[in-house]
Ligand code: FES
């Protein structure tokens with residue numbers, strides 16, 4: 321079946337089964353490999369994108385559930401004011417280790433700052449708790465979110 325999806329400001333046509341997860345559409349159909357596959361079960365956060373600004377696990381989001389909602393991925397988050405601040409803070413604080421989880425971390429962090437420009441530690445813990453980093457970059461992630469919030 322053909323679906324028209326709004327992604328990063330463009331409308332894209334994809335011909336897939338309606339149950340296909342958005343993550344598969346992004347990576348395998350559209351060639352947008354910035355969003356990562358980790359667990360496939362909404363447990364790790366590696367696949368996080370924004371749907372209408374809300375952080376969403378694309379591995380468990382069927383394409384037929386999206387309708388006319390706006391999807392934003394890591395490829396375009398730097399074009400938003402908050403996303404650009406987050407990416408700069410990530411670089412300044414040298415957050416990344418292996419990098420695998422970091423697209424999802426940045427998408428969750430940017431959604432947090434878009435909704436709460438001055439998050440408390442508890443806000444950060446709550447917003448980021450579903451994003452797992454096997455390299456343990458959590459302290460630098462927290463510092464970078466605080467830097468972005470104060471910039
Ligand atoms: S790959 Fe989606 S939450 Fe882990």
Ligand code: FES
Pocket residue numbers: 416417418419420421422452453454455456457
């Ligand atoms: S930087 Fe390696 S898993 Fe997070």
